[in-house]
Every structure is written in C-alpha cells, then in structure tokens.
Amino acid sequence: MQMTSLNEHQLEAVNIIDGAVAVIAGAGSGKTRTLTYRIANMIEHHVDPRSILAVTFTNKAAKEMKERVVDLVGPQGLAPVISTFHSFCARFLRDEIDYLGEPYTRHYLIMDEDDAKQVIRDTVKDLNLDPNRYSSNRLKDYFSKVKNGQYDQLDFEDETVFVKYNEYLKQNNAVDFDDLLIFTLQLLNNNEALLNYYQEQYKYILID
Known part of the structure; x- marks a missing residue:
C-alpha cells in the first residue's frame, strides 16, 4: 500500500x-x-x-x-x-434493546427530527398550550439538551410536554435520535x- x-x-x-x-x-x-x-x-x-x-x-x-x-x-x-x-x-x-425491558422491542421505530417535532406539536395542542410560546423547534432542541444532561431542570409546562413526549415514544415502541445514543450508553x-x-x-x- x-x-x-x-x-x-x-x-x-x-x-x-x-x-x-x-x-x-x-x-x-x-x-x-x-x-x-x-x-x-x-x-x-x-x-x-x-x-x-x-x-x-x-x-x-x-x-x-x-x-x-x-x-x-x-x-x-x-x-x-x-x-x-x-x-x-x-x-x-436492534440486537440488544430487549435488555431495556418493556415496552421496547427490537422492532422499534426511529423518529426523525420532523416526526419528533410533530409529536411535540400534537402534545402542545392536547395540553392547550400556546404553540407560539411552546414551539416544536425550541422544545425539541431543549429536550435534546435535557436528555444529554446539559440541563437538570425544566419549568413546569416544558416538563409536562417532555413527559408526555417520552410517554408517546414508549407507548409506540419508538426512539428519537438522542435515545439511540443514550440507550446504547x-x-x-x-x-x-x-x-x-x-x-x-x-x-x-x-x-x-
């Protein structure tokens, strides 16, 4: 060579x-x-x-x-x-997620950024929050930083959306891009x- x-x-x-x-x-x-x-x-x-x-x-x-x-x-x-x-x-x-336990299985779905933001928009609407104040772009970026340990605490409304967002992922056997890294680690x-x-x-x- x-x-x-x-x-x-x-x-x-x-x-x-x-x-x-x-x-x-x-x-x-x-x-x-x-x-x-x-x-x-x-x-x-x-x-x-x-x-x-x-x-x-x-x-x-x-x-x-x-x-x-x-x-x-x-x-x-x-x-x-x-x-x-x-x-x-x-x-x-795909090989090891079963070790996380229910509800995740190796047939999990990967939510891309657009899908994740749509879930956030739907959650904000369901909670009757102002979509201008609680924009999907801001919240998705914020949630990513929370998941990666850059923020320790959310305000009440943000935390409510965050919890509902993650509940949706679990209920649908889905992960976002941050979860791929975090669950592996x-x-x-x-x-x-x-x-x-x-x-x-x-x-x-x-x-x-």
Whole structure:
C-alpha cells in the first residue's frame, strides 16, 4: 500500500497498530484520511478487519471512509464496521434493546427530527398550550439538551410536554435520535456482560 500522500506526522499515526492515538489538527488537514489509512494499515498487518469499528458524524464521511478503505485493501475493506454514531447505535439496539425491558422491542421505530417535532406539536395542542410560546423547534432542541444532561431542570409546562413526549415514544415502541445514543450508553454502562462482549468484538475503535 502506497502512503506517499501522507506527511510525517500522519504516517506516524498510521503506523501505530496497537494502543491509543490522538490526532489533533484543524479542519481540512487530513484527519479522516489518516484514520482511513490507519484502518487499511491494520488490515495489512493482519488485524482481523471484523474487530475494527470506526465511527464518524455524517453519512457522507462514513461512505467516503468505506470507499477509501476498499480502494486501499480490496474486498477485506468491506469487513470493518464504519458508520455514523447514530447508525452504529441503531444497529446495536436492534440486537440488544430487549435488555431495556418493556415496552421496547427490537422492532422499534426511529423518529426523525420532523416526526419528533410533530409529536411535540400534537402534545402542545392536547395540553392547550400556546404553540407560539411552546414551539416544536425550541422544545425539541431543549429536550435534546435535557436528555444529554446539559440541563437538570425544566419549568413546569416544558416538563409536562417532555413527559408526555417520552410517554408517546414508549407507548409506540419508538426512539428519537438522542435515545439511540443514550440507550446504547445506558446498556453498556449497566450490563457488564454486554460490555465485555462488545469489547471483545471490537478491539480497535477509531473515532473521526
């Protein structure tokens, strides 16, 4: 595999097969390319490609990384799991969400942003609240921050909508994008056997 397009520091990161590596650089400096070459180099050094997990933020980046790895090492490049955070968590929950208990099942629905905002609008209407004050855009952003621990407390009306919104999701075996991340983290934190299984499965984890 030719790596002449990499600079000295990128090459140093790519050639580290085992152990933690942090690449700190500005936007557009080649971090994703470095990560892609590192995956390819691992495979060339006989790392089982099925033990490699790479996660990134956008579908576009994940697609480009997959294509680059295949270009570099051929069909073996199809074996690593390369996906967005949300896609990986959705895949994880399809297999493991039963551990959360009822009402969730592996046939759960994923609510996109538009669906979630519509549920919020319907909830605001059912509670006879002012839709201008309790806009779905504001509340969805606010609820996302609450779920991710950025806010500890809501005012009474916001909390009422929040509770009703989450009740709707549970009753319909549905999750929103935040739940994908939070439920995955919750299961891995609270189930040691599950955590051990995935640690054994993915010995090499790369984050773009």
